Amino acid sequence: MPPNRQIELGFGINTGEVVAGNMGSDKQLSYTVLGPTVNLAVRLCDVAPRMQILATETTIAAAGRDVVAKP
Numbered sequence: 001m002p003p004n005r006q007i008e009l010g011f012g013i014n015t016g017e018v019v020a021g022n023m024g025s026d027k028q029l030s031y032t033v034l035g036p037t038v039n040l041a042v043r044l045c046d047v048a049p050r051m052q053i054l055a056t057e058t059t060i061a062a063a064g065r066d067v068v069a070k071p
Helices: 036-047 057-063
Strands: 011-013 019-024 029-034 053-055
Touching (some): 011 036, 036 053, 053 057
Antiparallel strands (some): 019 029
């Protein structure tokens, strides 16, 4: 039996407008999102510590008072 392994991910969240849709050719389409909003979210994911969420000020403001965030 393989050992138990814990999945430890970091998350990056940004809020804003994106271009979303199918991209590719007639032979293969993939649904994707594009734009600066997505690019920043990806960069946040890259630097997010394990088991933590990094969010932009825009995202925290849009979430409202129900979200507690640390600087």
